[in-house]
Amino acid sequence: MIHHYSQSPEALERWYAGPLGNHIDGFAKLLFDQGYATNTAQTKIRLVADLSRWLERKQLTVRDLDLDENRINEYLKFRANHLVPNRNDKPTFRALLKQLRNDGLIRSSPPAVEGGQIDRIENDYGRYLTQERGLTQSTLAKYLPIMRRFLIVRFGNSLISLEELSPDDITQFILHHAQACGRRHSQVMMTALRSFLHFVYQKGQTPTDLSTCVPTVANWSLSELPIFLKPEDIERLLQSCDKSSIIGQRDYAVLLLLARLGLRAGEVVHMVLEDIDWDAGELIIRGKSFRQDRLPLLQDVGEALATYLYQGRPRCSSRRVFIRNMAPHKGFSSSTAIGDIVRRAFKRAGLQRTHKGAHLLRHSLATQMLNKGSSLNEIGEILRHEQPHTTEIYAKVDWMALKSLAQPWPGEWNHE
Structure with a gap:
């Protein structure tokens, strides 16, 4: 060679x-x-x-x-x-x-030693999350940095003594960091802290279960309107892709999966070649909590995938469907790459929106389905919601149904 x-x-x-x-x-x-x-x-x-x-x-x-x-x-x-x-x-x-x-020519890599004690704690906690809790790597990518930041803020370069942690440490950390992030991230931060503190208590490293001291972030059910794009804006995003180029073929297929089937960014990242059942005309979707579902392979989605696989996908040993265009040719490392594809499409299409993430296309699909007469149960099946109440937020954009529920204003009279 x-x-x-x-x-x-x-x-x-x-x-x-x-x-x-x-x-x-x-x-x-x-x-x-x-x-x-x-x-x-x-x-x-x-x-x-x-x-x-x-x-x-x-x-x-x-x-x-x-x-x-x-x-x-x-x-x-x-x-x-x-x-x-x-x-x-x-x-x-x-x-x-x-x-x-x-090839077995040199010994396996030693466990990480950089950072010493904090790395050992992180490794133990990571094994607990994957082996006992069954959480995915995407969840670990959210939890572990929060755990690490909490310990660094509390102990700095000193020896970490988990038994010295107190409710005041938790309060000070939250007050300082929650101000700089939005509600969603604050919720993740609280959940990660609660999980880590319960873990160290289970291991006997803290005398009390400090997870009960972590406050909750207000999350009133159905308090927000789902943000979505109009159908014509979705088409502008799709048409912004240069389908004569390799990257354009890849990005067009990715955007179609998001817009036509409502896939999550992580589901697109981890899709492998075996997930496409060409004979049955179906896609296997590997969703949250190791759940697998099947969705119909729509004609335009199937054509875009076939074009990319036969003409644009780089030759490599990876079984991932979507591959980095620049070497090393391998699958995307995280959902961030899918978000970048969506943001670049927004820029090409000249669409100015505050929210430009991949999830926006998922919300848009649900809203389009609702406007065309689909029920909330049907939308929940396509989006693969585990709980029915997750889909209920889309009822807030069903204008005609809400209008029929509106009652006359008290004291209203007829002018005729």
């Missing part, structure tokens, strides 16, 4: 030198599979070859070099004394270590 990137005998001799020389072909194949451009791949291969020659000067072989993050950092410091550091150096070496570990 290395010959794909160079036929020069001099270059090949340099690349094969040192204890990593026998593994450079495997690394080159990894770069090829991930879709890196030739120039970028050559730069990464030269970097690994430089590391290999540095290890050779230290008289280390693959088996005894004990290559890990510490050894890489040692080499990067040496390299910085001779060359200008490049921001792509560390990602390159992370990929190399992962490949060597997968």
Whole structure:
């Protein structure tokens, strides 16, 4: 595979030198599979070859070099004394270590030690959330940073003594941080704190269950109107995609899934090729709490997916439907990428809205269905709401039904 990137005998001799020389072909194949451009791949291969020659000067072989993050950092410091550091150096070496570990050539990565005690607490709490509570990685991405910030604010660089936590610590943290965020984020913050404090109490690390001291954020049922787009604005978003380009084909398919089927951003991110049942004309949706549902594969959605898969999707080993266009070719890391696709479409379409997230299209679908005569039960089935009351908010935009419930103003008289 290395010959794909160079036929020069001099270059090949340099690349094969040192204890990593026998593994450079495997690394080159990894770069090829991930879709890196030739120039970028050559730069990464030269970097690994430089590391290999540095290890050779230290008289280390693959088996005894004990290559890990510490050894890489040692080499990067040496390299910085001779060359200008490049921001792509560390990602390159992370990929190399992962490949060597997968091949069983070096030991597995050690547990994270950066931050010491706080990392151990975070790892324990993360295992509890996934193994005992069954929460998804997207939920962990919300809870763990809040837990970490709480401990840093309370203990700083001092030794963390969970038994010293008090209700005042909780109050001070909430008063300081809740002012800078909206109601929704405040609710998540309270839930995460309550969960973490109950966890440490269960483990016997606090004498009392401080989770009961975390206040609740007012959340009056049906207190807000759902925000939505008009059908013509939805079409403007869809038509803003350049379907002659690879990115345009991908973004058009993503927007259709959001607008026609009401998928959540996370559901789009984690969709895999096996979720598309072309014969049955259905999509398998992997939703919240590991729930799986089936939705009909509408014609325009199916055509957009087929066009992207056959013409635009980069070749790679990932089974995800939607792939990063730039190397490394792999699935999106989070729902943020879907939100970015929606925001870029708003900008192209010239639509000015305060809310520009992916969930806006989900609300818009529900509102369109309601205006066309669908019942709340039917809307709840399409949106896959677990509880019927979740769908009730859309009753507030059913103008005709609400008008029929309006009563005459007391004292109103007939002028005729």
